[in-house]
Amino acid sequence: MTTITLPSPVSVPREVALGAVHALPILAGAVPFGLLLGSLAAKAGLTPLDMGLMSGIIFAGSSQFVTVEMWGHGAPGLAVIASVLLVNLRHLLMGATLAPRFQGVPPVRAALALFFMTDEVWALALRRGGQLTFAYWFGVGLTLYVGWLCATVAGTLAGALVSDPAAWGLDFTFIAVFLCLLAGLWSGAGSLPPWLASAAAALAVHSLLPGGPWHILAGAVAGGAVAAWRGRSATPGQEAK
Amino acid sequence: MDTTLFDPGLLGVIVAAGLLTWMTRVGGPWLIARVRLGPAANAALEATPGAVLVALVAPAALSRPSDAIAALFVCLIARRVPMALAVALGVLAVVILRRLL
Numbered sequence: 001m002t003t004i005t006l007p008s009p010v011s012v013p014r015e016v017a018l019g020a021v022h023a024l025p026i027l028a029g030a031v032p033f034g035l036l037l038g039s040l041a042a043k044a045g046l047t048p049l050d051m052g053l054m055s056g057i058i059f060a061g062s063s064q065f066v067t068v069e070m071w072g073h074g075a076p077g078l079a080v081i082a083s084v085l086l087v088n089l090r091h092l093l094m095g096a097t098l099a100p101r102f103q104g105v106p107p108v109r110a111a112l113a114l115f116f117m118t119d120e121v122w123a124l125a126l127r128r129g130g131q132l133t134f135a136y137w138f139g140v141g142l143t144l145y146v147g148w149l150c151a152t153v154a155g156t157l158a159g160a161l162v163s164d165p166a167a168w169g170l171d172f173t174f175i176a177v178f179l180c181l182l183a184g185l186w187s188g189a190g191s192l193p194p195w196l197a198s199a200a201a202a203l204a205v206h207s208l209l210p211g212g213p214w215h216i217l218a219g220a221v222a223g224g225a226v227a228a229w230r231g232r233s234a235t236p237g238q239e240a241k
Numbered sequence: 242m243d244t245t246l247f248d249p250g251l252l253g254v255i256v257a258a259g260l261l262t263w264m265t266r267v268g269g270p271w272l273i274a275r276v277r278l279g280p281a282a283n284a285a286l287e288a289t290p291g292a293v294l295v296a297l298v299a300p301a302a303l304s305r306p307s308d309a310i311a312a313l314f315v316c317l318i319a320r321r322v323p324m325a326l327a328v329a330l331g332v333l334a335v336v337i338l339r340r341l342l
Contacts, residue, residue, distance in 0.1 A: 095269020
């Protein structure tokens, strides 16, 4: 069986501890981002409680950067919500790859566990393969959850200390983070056509409607359309060759 | 003094965004058991996260030459060094380039 249900010989505390240990290097990388997100949130007018609620309820780094940036620029709430959804659509694909691990898991337990599925939790879970246990999953997930919550709130509390993000190039951090995430999605020259279509559409719409979120939607639709057209006759098996 | 503890409007946005985010997390395993996507829909779905990120950065990254060069630099190092370092070097690059250009 390769389900996430706990096989009897495995010690629960040991699996939780193993997950926590595996999460530590990721946490070390996430904490500076949490601090930075918090300080940017403070600049955008968010309180520490706002930040804590956001980290506790959304718990998704890049979409929280999007939320803070858009909210700080006065974007309408619905636009922020739509953008978060678009940014996090990748979870659908990531979760789909973990489907065999969740086969036969009680729905409530799966729904609870999947709340913690960030890019990093997903990557570690995938690496565990058939050895993946519910306890390991929570060891990773809760470590990152508590660490992220603390880092973002601490960053917001300290945020007043950062005077002008742009003077320190900190506004570029958003761009750099998203570019790094993008680089992780690169899968060869085939990635390029949808990305170029997205860039062209986003730039065009942004020049017509600057400040709004519509360029994000336009880019997503244009990129998706190009990918659909290119992939219309391919089957997954053919793509693998 | 600003004595606001939290912003109710923002809380509504956070709860809605959080709920939708959670649905994207639960939705993968749920959908895979029920829906069979055609090749075109599958390709579109696969390309969506990248397209969203491109659309997010393109206007800002190409807003001035200094930022465009720094963005290119981040793309080149992103897969060779840890993300935190790539971001730090990118910020350093943009600070220097903005002074020069």
